[in-house]
Each structure stands twice: as C-alpha cells, then as structure tokens.
Amino acid sequence: MSKALEILKLYWKHDSFRPLQEDIINSVIEGKDTFALMPTGGGKSICFQIPAMINDGLCLVISPLVALMKDQVQNLQNKGIKAIALTGGINENEIIELLDNCQYGNYKFLYISPERLQSDWILERIKNLPLNLIAIDEAHCVSQWGHDFRPAYLKINQLKEYFPSIPFLALTATATQRVQNDIIEKLELNDCQIFSKSFARENLAYMVFEVEDKIYLAQQILKKNPESSIIYVTNRKSCIDISNQLDNLGxxxxxxxxxLTPKDKENHMKLWMNEKVQVMVATNAFGMGIDKANVKTIIHLHLPSNLENYYQEAGRAGRNGDKSFAVLLANPSDLIHAESQFIYVLPDKDFLNLVFNKLCNFLRIAYGEGINEQFNFNFHQFCIQYDLPSLKTYNALQFLDNQGIITFNQEFSEKITIQFLISSKELIRYISLNSNDEEIILTILRTYPGIYDLQTNFNLKLISKKSNSSEEKVLRLLEKLKEKNIIELISKKNDSIITFNEVREDERTINRVTKSLEQINSLKIQQLKSVIEYATNNKECKNKTLLAYFGETVEQDCGICSYCINKETHKKDNSNLITKIIEFLKKDDLSSREIQKNTKSKEDDVIFALQTLMEEDIITIKPNNLYSLKKK
Structure with a gap:
C-alpha cells in the first residue's frame, strides 16, 4: 500500500482516491509544479493535504476564503493534525506567536490570504519557515480573465524567488483554457504538470424553464424535493423578500x-447546515468554501453574471452522488433585468474618475497622500451624499480594488465611542445602587482611564472578554447608561473597510488603468452573452452547452437535462408523425414544406421529427434539399 493511501485511510477514513487525486499527489511528491482543475466537490484539498503529511515540513496554503480556511483548519485539528490560519482580526503579537509555532512547533499547515503576503515583515518570517509545498487555492483569482480576479494573487510568484525548489500546486474549480494558461504564466509554474477533470456531473440535471410565475414553480420544485436547497438571487432585498414568501407558503x-453582520451570517448558516431550515435564499456571497453533501436542489431565480459563477453555484448540489437538480428559472424580462444589473452599471473612465475623486474627498485624503491609510466606510452613506447610483459605484470600487489602487473589504463593523458625563463620585453612587453593572463599568474605567475627558473608541469584544460578559449584555448596559444620561454613546455602523494602497493622484491614477477597464468591461459583456445563450438555446443539451463553454466536447447528450427530457417527450408525442413521414418518403423524396403540407402538422413538430430521423440515420437530405429514405 502506498504511503499516500495509508494516510488517506488513517486520517480521512477513505479506502480509495477519487479520479485524478492520486496522480496530482504523486506529481507534487515528485517536486513538480502542478496545475489541477477539479470541479466543485472534486476533493481538491486532499491533493495538497496528503503530500504535506508525507513530507517533512510545513505546507503554506494561500486562500482568499476566510470561511474555507477556518473550516479546513478546524477539520485538520479534529483529526489531530496541527494547522493554523492567519485570518483577519488577529493583532501583530498574535501573528508573531502563530508564526513562531509554525517555525518551531511541528505544524503541518499554515493558511494565509494573498493580501497577508503583501506585508513585508510577514513575508520575511515566511521566508524562514521549513516549507515543503505551496498550495494556491482558487487559483483563477490570479487571472483578470477569470470571474473573481484579486490583484494580491499577482504577488504570489515572488515566493518562487525564496523557495525555488519547493513545488507549487495551483487549484481551481472553474477555468476556461484562456484562464488556465494565464494562471500558469502569472504564477510562473515551471514545466507544469496539468491535470484536468471533466466538468461533467453525471448526477446533476441542469434544468432551464421559461415561466412567468417563478415563485409558484419554485414552490412546486421544493415540495417535490423536500431536501436541503439553495435559491440564488442577485440582490439583498430579494433575499429577504423571497425568504419571507417561502415562510408564508409553509x-x-x-x-x-x-x-449581514458576521454573527448573523454564522447564525443563518448554522440553521441551514444543521437542517433547521430547508432553504437558504442567498446572493453569490454565499457558498464559497461551504461543503454540504446532501443539497438536492439549486434554484436560480435571476440570471447569473457569468457561467463560471453559475457552474460553481449549481455544483453545490449532489455532492453525495445522489441525483440532484440545478434549475434556472427565466422569462423574457430577465434579459432586460440582467443587462441593467450587469452591463448598464459597468463604469466607464469618466465615472471611475468621478468615484475616485469623491471617495478621496469623502475620506478627506489630500492630493499626494493616503498610501497605507485605512478607513471605516459606509457605502450607502457615500452614495447618498454624492447622489451616486449604487450598483455602478459598487462596480467602480470593485474595479479599483481589483487593480490594487484600494483594498475594499466588505465586512460589517460598528464603531462605538463613549464618554462619561457624570463625575466619578456620582458614578460610584450609581454602582453602589446597581451592583449587577459593577463589573462591566469597572472594566471600562480600568481599560480607558481618560474616558471622563473625551470621546473614547470602545472595543466591545475586549470589554466583553475582560468582564466575563456577553457582548449583548455590555451593549444593553451602554444603552441603559445612555438613557440615564450617564454616558454619551455614539454608534456608527459601517459595511466595509477601505485601505489606500497608493497615493492620491486623481486622473493620473485612473489613466493608468483605463485599458484594463475597457478589457474587463468587454469580458463581462461576453460572459453575459454566454449566460443568455445557455438560458435561451432550446436546440442543444444543457450539459453540452456548459461543457463547451469550458472547452470540453462530448458526443452524447446527458439524457437528464430539461432539453433532453423535452426531447424524449417530444419524440414520444411525435411517434405517429414520424411513421407518417416514413410512409410518404417511401413513395417519393420531399421537401420539409411538402412534408408539412402532406402530414398537416405544425412546422416545429415536422422539424423536430426530421431531426430525429436524421440522428437515427433513417433519412438523409440530398443536395437539392429534399429528404429521402436511406437505403438499407
């Protein structure tokens, strides 16, 4: 038995590898740079976890997904494997301690975001770690032609300079041929071994239905398949509205x-993961790094922006191997909706320049300044203040993030400042009369000695921890003290954090990225056209259409998608017509119009029947466009 298989059995309790896993593992063990394209649910993490366990040293895993990092670290720790992640919210001292553990504590895995590698001191520490493998997850993020480009990925190749003999393993679930080539080039993978698993999912039925009342059909689908499901929509308001409608329907x-706040995200996630609710209604913010094997149905109520996202979202169904469904509900108005949602909101150069200037003014950044400064940011307030369209503005900020001009982290935060308004003697009197509040108030006073003199930034998590109280209890006390005019409390909610990565230079900044803006806008238009083609093409197997987009050709129809089922139904309904056509063609060669006239049938039915007879090699079409029976 191979060492890799022994480790698989010991830690993961599997008796065999999935397709391609063992080949990829062997390539990495042999020290070769490797590219692995394995569709969603294909078991990518095993491909770097097992080689790291076989060889001495530490595996550096670069991932953009905090949820996935936490989940994988927890799973490894549950198996008794030492792993840590440098996620957000960890202060510098804690990072130093964690990196010390990696260097001296026999850890096997260090998970890190690509943005962390941009910190010089962290990079310096990583240079001295005993790495045995560098794994780049979600590697499509390195390519501007991918669907989730992140500029920090472009800096990963600098690790080649420090670890020239350590293999790189790039992993992704969705990448066209263009993106694959770009990944290998940008990461500087040498003599790269390429492994590509088919995008085909034999147990997943792709269904497209044109309907007016989408909620009614979704209701029928969910009743027929009462197992765990996800409904994808394109905006936050629809999430809440559709969820409420479903609840009202039982x-x-x-x-x-x-x-949502991080806490709400976690609570809502647990409800769905723990089978407390059947349906998760979500935007595309949901799903990355989520592994739930028994999802039966994925329903898209709106057209997605690209087929890469659609394939990943649809692929979250049926990971347990059972037959599952990826359903796209469409109607003629969706084209208008999709264009307004994805195309008309693409920023041009003038709008990008406007947003950048307004952003600098909003954050009070002077010309020639701003580099490495970080700001709490309320997107909604920003749009209102400057009368900016929200979707177009959001896309402009996303583009500035993609180009590395700013870092736009969309994390809900609440900035709290407080100041005591009464004297210390009065406060002592209050504490003597309200002993239940004593521990929290004394903790605040010990932590913030200047809190009587000025408004002081308040760390809710810190005070909660120090006073052995819940955050909710601390917040309730602050509200009570505010009502009694004991403190002045200012709470400002922010939905993101913006960091400036370079100095403000207005048009010079924007001119530098104009060409890239035009290329990306053009790409997004082409991607949406591919989505519309998938949704409206009624002449090809849906599985074939998807596979062709990713550069994969198959001869056979899948037999289970909406096209194939409709074709079979149509074939049964047209069996009498097919018999009639054969009888007429026994007498003479005929055109399609003559066949329609003789059989007194609808044009569509005749065309379908003729296609069926052609596919079954019963008839042929002559150079004069007449149909003829093939001679046996």
Whole structure:
C-alpha cells in the first residue's frame, strides 16, 4: 500500500482516491509544479493535504476564503493534525506567536490570504519557515480573465524567488483554457504538470424553464424535493423578500448576503447546515468554501453574471452522488433585468474618475497622500451624499480594488465611542445602587482611564472578554447608561473597510488603468452573452452547452437535462408523425414544406421529427434539399 493511501485511510477514513487525486499527489511528491482543475466537490484539498503529511515540513496554503480556511483548519485539528490560519482580526503579537509555532512547533499547515503576503515583515518570517509545498487555492483569482480576479494573487510568484525548489500546486474549480494558461504564466509554474477533470456531473440535471410565475414553480420544485436547497438571487432585498414568501407558503428558510453582520451570517448558516431550515435564499456571497453533501436542489431565480459563477453555484448540489437538480428559472424580462444589473452599471473612465475623486474627498485624503491609510466606510452613506447610483459605484470600487489602487473589504463593523458625563463620585453612587453593572463599568474605567475627558473608541469584544460578559449584555448596559444620561454613546455602523494602497493622484491614477477597464468591461459583456445563450438555446443539451463553454466536447447528450427530457417527450408525442413521414418518403423524396403540407402538422413538430430521423440515420437530405429514405 502506498504511503499516500495509508494516510488517506488513517486520517480521512477513505479506502480509495477519487479520479485524478492520486496522480496530482504523486506529481507534487515528485517536486513538480502542478496545475489541477477539479470541479466543485472534486476533493481538491486532499491533493495538497496528503503530500504535506508525507513530507517533512510545513505546507503554506494561500486562500482568499476566510470561511474555507477556518473550516479546513478546524477539520485538520479534529483529526489531530496541527494547522493554523492567519485570518483577519488577529493583532501583530498574535501573528508573531502563530508564526513562531509554525517555525518551531511541528505544524503541518499554515493558511494565509494573498493580501497577508503583501506585508513585508510577514513575508520575511515566511521566508524562514521549513516549507515543503505551496498550495494556491482558487487559483483563477490570479487571472483578470477569470470571474473573481484579486490583484494580491499577482504577488504570489515572488515566493518562487525564496523557495525555488519547493513545488507549487495551483487549484481551481472553474477555468476556461484562456484562464488556465494565464494562471500558469502569472504564477510562473515551471514545466507544469496539468491535470484536468471533466466538468461533467453525471448526477446533476441542469434544468432551464421559461415561466412567468417563478415563485409558484419554485414552490412546486421544493415540495417535490423536500431536501436541503439553495435559491440564488442577485440582490439583498430579494433575499429577504423571497425568504419571507417561502415562510408564508409553509417552507422553512433563512437568507444570506454580504450586508449581514458576521454573527448573523454564522447564525443563518448554522440553521441551514444543521437542517433547521430547508432553504437558504442567498446572493453569490454565499457558498464559497461551504461543503454540504446532501443539497438536492439549486434554484436560480435571476440570471447569473457569468457561467463560471453559475457552474460553481449549481455544483453545490449532489455532492453525495445522489441525483440532484440545478434549475434556472427565466422569462423574457430577465434579459432586460440582467443587462441593467450587469452591463448598464459597468463604469466607464469618466465615472471611475468621478468615484475616485469623491471617495478621496469623502475620506478627506489630500492630493499626494493616503498610501497605507485605512478607513471605516459606509457605502450607502457615500452614495447618498454624492447622489451616486449604487450598483455602478459598487462596480467602480470593485474595479479599483481589483487593480490594487484600494483594498475594499466588505465586512460589517460598528464603531462605538463613549464618554462619561457624570463625575466619578456620582458614578460610584450609581454602582453602589446597581451592583449587577459593577463589573462591566469597572472594566471600562480600568481599560480607558481618560474616558471622563473625551470621546473614547470602545472595543466591545475586549470589554466583553475582560468582564466575563456577553457582548449583548455590555451593549444593553451602554444603552441603559445612555438613557440615564450617564454616558454619551455614539454608534456608527459601517459595511466595509477601505485601505489606500497608493497615493492620491486623481486622473493620473485612473489613466493608468483605463485599458484594463475597457478589457474587463468587454469580458463581462461576453460572459453575459454566454449566460443568455445557455438560458435561451432550446436546440442543444444543457450539459453540452456548459461543457463547451469550458472547452470540453462530448458526443452524447446527458439524457437528464430539461432539453433532453423535452426531447424524449417530444419524440414520444411525435411517434405517429414520424411513421407518417416514413410512409410518404417511401413513395417519393420531399421537401420539409411538402412534408408539412402532406402530414398537416405544425412546422416545429415536422422539424423536430426530421431531426430525429436524421440522428437515427433513417433519412438523409440530398443536395437539392429534399429528404429521402436511406437505403438499407
């Protein structure tokens, strides 16, 4: 038995590898740079975890997904494997301690975001770690032609300079041929071994239905398939509205979008993961790094922006191997909606320049300044103040983030400042009469000695921890003290954090990235056209259409998608017509119009029947466009 298989059995309790896993593992063990394209649910993490366990040293895993990092670290720790992650919210002292553990504590895995590598001191520490492998997860993020480009990925190749003999393993679930080539080039993978698993999912039925009342059909689908489901929509308001509608119809549901607080995200996620609710209604903020094997149905109520996202979202169904469904509900108005949602809101150069200037003014950044400064940011307030369209503005900020001009982290935060308004003697009197509040108040006073003199930034998490109280209890006390005019409390909610990565230079900044803006806008238009083609093409197997987009050709129809099922139904309904056509063609060669006239049938039915007879090699079409029976 191979060492890799022994480790698989010991820690993961599997008796065999999935397709391609062992080949990828062997390539990495042999020290070769490797590219692995394995669709969602294909078991990518095993491909770097097992080689790291076989060889001495530490595996550096670069991932953009905090949820995935935490989940994988927890799973490894549950197996008794030493792993840590440098996620957000960890202060410098804690990072130093964690990196010390990696260097001297026999840890096997260090998970890190690509943005962390941009800190010189962290990079210096990583240079001295005993690495045995560098794994780059979600590697499509390195390519501007991918669907989730992140500029920090472009800096990963600098690790080649410090670890020239350590293999790189790039992993992704979705990448066209253009993106694959770009990944290998940008990461500087040498003599790269390429492994590509088919995008085909034999147990997943792709269904497209044109309907007016989408909620009614979704209701029928969810009743027929009462197992765990996800409904994807394109905006936050729809999340809440659709979830409420489902609840009123007797289903159990919750929702998930980027505007929720981290705590709400976690609570809503647990409800769905623990089978407390059947349906998760979500934007595309949900799903990355989520591994739930028994999802039966994925329903898209709106057209997605690209087929890469659609394939990943649809692929979250049926990971347990059972037959599952990826359903796209469409109607003629969706084209208008999709264009307004994805195309008309693409920023041009003038709008990008406007947003950048207004952003600098909003954050009070002077010309020639701003580099490495970080700001709490309320996107909604920003749009209102400057009368900016929200979607177009959001896309402009996303583009500035993609180009590395700013870092736009969409994390909900609440900035709290407080100041005591009464004297210390009065406060002591209050404490003597309200002993239940004593521990929290004394903790605040010990932590912030100047809190009588000026408004002081308040760290809710810190005070909660020091006073052995819940955050909710501390907040309730602050509200009570505010009502009694004991403190002045200012609470400002922010939905993101913006960091400036370079100095403000207005038009010079924007001119530098104009060409890239035009290329990316053009790409997004082409991507949406591919989505519309997928949704409206009624002449090809849906599985074939998707596979062709990713550069994969198959001869056979899948037999289970909406096209194939409709084709079979149509074939049964047209069996009498097919018999009639054969009888007429026994007498003479005929054109399609003559066949339609003789059989007194609808044009569509005749065309379908003729296609069926051609596919089954029963008839042929002559150079004069007449149909003829093939001679046996």
């Amino acid at each position: 289903f159990t549901s919750t929702y998930y979008h980027g505007g």
